[in-house]
Amino acid sequence: AQRVTQPEKLLSVFKGAPVELKCNYSYSGSPELFWYVQYSRQRLQLLLRHISRESIKGFTADLNKGETSFHLKKPFAQEEDSAMYYCALKGDFGNEKLTFGTGTRLTIIP
């Protein structure tokens, strides 16, 4: 079974402060991890994935297999970062199910 846990339903951060959204997962094989974001009145869209190891909009996330975590980080929060963030896991080859965590609503305080 595959499971994704996001412990914080709500997170408020002051503009300019660092942001960390936590994500832990449970999966016995080699998963792929993603962060999806949903801005107000917009569709769900991919923010980043662990395989590409890229930084999007200043966000980064490192897969820590020892701690089974994939936390999302940004050093300096901006007001436009306010959104709903979902961590998601896709299983090995042949297991195409994308399982989402419960999501964290991030609010940036001006």
Next chain:
Amino acid sequence: DTEVTQTPKHLVMGMTNKKSLKCEQHMGHRAMYWYKQKAKKPPELMFVYSYEKLSINESVPSRFSPECPNSSLLNLHLHALQPEDSALYLCASSQAVGSRSYEQYFGPGTRLTVT
């Protein structure tokens, strides 16, 4: 065209009605997905189509019937739904299944209300 489109945006139906949700993409993607999202909950996978064949059915009740008539279209036929089926139904597509790192592109969803 890099978008997934869904029609209708909103749908209200009675428990005895038959209706269909439509999803379309013209990105050449060969995998398409239906998700159900209840209020304040994450999307939950319902069905996956790969090369127009159903590859995953997440034990969805038979009152939901998916159909993939061609590689660009995905339908969800609804019949005898229950009020608890009211939700946002999301369609998504990706290049293919069976390969790593394929991003899923989501549509805006159809807001379904069953009365």
